[in-house]
Amino acid sequence: MIEAVVLLSGGMDSLVCAAIAATKHKHLAFLHLNYGQKTSAKELECFEKISDHYQIPTDHRKIIQMDFLKQIGGSSLTDDNITVKNYDGDESTIPSSYVPFRNSIILSLAVSWAESLGARHLYIGANFEDSPGYPDCRPEYYKAFNELVRLGTKDGDIHVHTPVIHMKKSEIVSEGLRLKAPFEMSWSCYARTDKACGVCDSCALRMRGFKEAQTVDPITYQG
Amino acid sequence: MIEAVVLLSGGMDSLVCAAIAATKHKHLAFLHLNYGQKTSAKELECFEKISDHYQIPTDHRKIIQMDFLKQIGGSSLTDDNITVKNYDGDESTIPSSYVPFRNSIILSLAVSWAESLGARHLYIGANFEDSPGYPDCRPEYYKAFNELVRLGTKDGDIHVHTPVIHMKKSEIVSEGLRLKAPFEMSWSCYARTDKACGVCDSCALRMRGFKEAQTVDPITYQG
Numbered sequence: 476m477i478e479a480v481v482l483l484s485g486g487m488d489s490l491v492c493a494a495i496a497a498t499k500h501k502h503l504a505f506l507h508l509n510y511g512q513k514t515s516a517k518e519l520e521c522f523e524k525i526s527d528h529y530q531i532p533t534d535h536r537k538i539i540q541m542d543f544l545k546q547i548g549g550s551s552l553t554d555d556n557i558t559v560k561n562y563d564g565d566e567s568t569i570p571s572s573y574v575p576f577r578n579s580i581i582l583s584l585a586v587s588w589a590e591s592l593g594a595r596h597l598y599i600g601a602n603f604e605d606s607p608g609y610p611d612c613r614p615e616y617y618k619a620f621n622e623l624v625r626l627g628t629k630d631g632d633i634h635v636h637t638p639v640i641h642m643k644k645s646e647i648v649s650e651g652l653r654l655k656a657p658f659e660m661s662w663s664c665y666a667r668t669d670k671a672c673g674v675c676d677s678c679a680l681r682m683r684g685f686k687e688a689q690t691v692d693p694i695t696y697q698g
Numbered sequence: 699m700i701e702a703v704v705l706l707s708g709g710m711d712s713l714v715c716a717a718i719a720a721t722k723h724k725h726l727a728f729l730h731l732n733y734g735q736k737t738s739a740k741e742l743e744c745f746e747k748i749s750d751h752y753q754i755p756t757d758h759r760k761i762i763q764m765d766f767l768k769q770i771g772g773s774s775l776t777d778d779n780i781t782v783k784n785y786d787g788d789e790s791t792i793p794s795s796y797v798p799f800r801n802s803i804i805l806s807l808a809v810s811w812a813e814s815l816g817a818r819h820l821y822i823g824a825n826f827e828d829s830p831g832y833p834d835c836r837p838e839y840y841k842a843f844n845e846l847v848r849l850g851t852k853d854g855d856i857h858v859h860t861p862v863i864h865m866k867k868s869e870i871v872s873e874g875l876r877l878k879a880p881f882e883m884s885w886s887c888y889a890r891t892d893k894a895c896g897v898c899d900s901c902a903l904r905m906r907g908f909k910e911a912q913t914v915d916p917i918t919y920q921g
Contacts, residue, residue, distance in 0.1 A: 539766045540766060543763060546760065546762065547810050547814050575810040575811075575814055575851065576809045576847075577810070579850055580803065580807055583799055583802035583803040583806050584770070586799045587767075587770050587797070587798040587800070587803060588770050610854070611849075613849065615849055616849045619842065619845045619846045620846055622842045623846055624799075626838055626839045627802055627839050
């Protein structure tokens, strides 16, 4: 019997979120949503490696192709005509990598799978501290989503958990190290898949996190 | 400039919802989600006919393939191993045609497209009176969803409308007739695509609606 579904993108936040879920539940299922972003093949590879690491049986891993999000557009992650903007230090604006209402789409699918499996818990590595520009990373958004789940599911008994939402990136790194999360299997770069670019928003946040945690990131950066 | 997105399944509730939206907004966009149900080809045909009727330009019609919902399972609409149950008159139980949390998936996608288009309104033909068994057809569910949209979108300024939610099926028929909605272009049957079966949950509700509105349904029924 599956107790919890974990949304695992392959990034470091979702990796540490999975590591935390693994301390609380014995039987987990991992869900990966591939929404056609430029680095999707690399993230899928990370998903499989991390799933192996946590010994998730094959039938409790699910990958959903969401290429149709490309049709909706409006984001540099999915629209090839928009360039991924480098990190400019302004955290009050919404990054060009924003997909409208993306987390609601992801969470709704995950709740649907969780209900099918009979799982009562859902984990997502949403992080507010380093992503204040994303409206669907705010704690009050998750409060509203949990209310929606209570009202919109058969038994109203599935709970969405965001264990890293209030952590700084450096705290996520420290927590991951404490739980022996395999950071070398994770990927954060939005722009490249061979070596991390080191200049996109996501690389900048990750690098600062490892630096502030005073430890070395095991992945390779360009240059 | 698109003012509103209408979710149009091809059923009579969404048709009348579109007819109502057309009285309030000049520039509409129609969205059809094909989630791999048994009658999807027929519903797609209805979507195109109804879009022609309301003169929606081709680039403001969108069809999203959601075949992946089949992978999630748990519903007779998408899982070939579950039989569509005939209507048994018990409206307090959840029908076998229930897809877990389906409306949240649909609405989240629609909000994403609406935000991309700059549309501030979204219409869905959810109906509570004749579908009390579906948790995500309840008015309080939509109240919670609107709160989620307020918190989860960039400007917090997209509003989900459910104009037929409190209508009985017969009132939906009457309102549709008043607005000259082309009922002959709509389809409700879950089981067949040539003639409506007349015995599934959805046919039973539609037939009762037309009967109570004391008018004739223009579509053809089997037998």
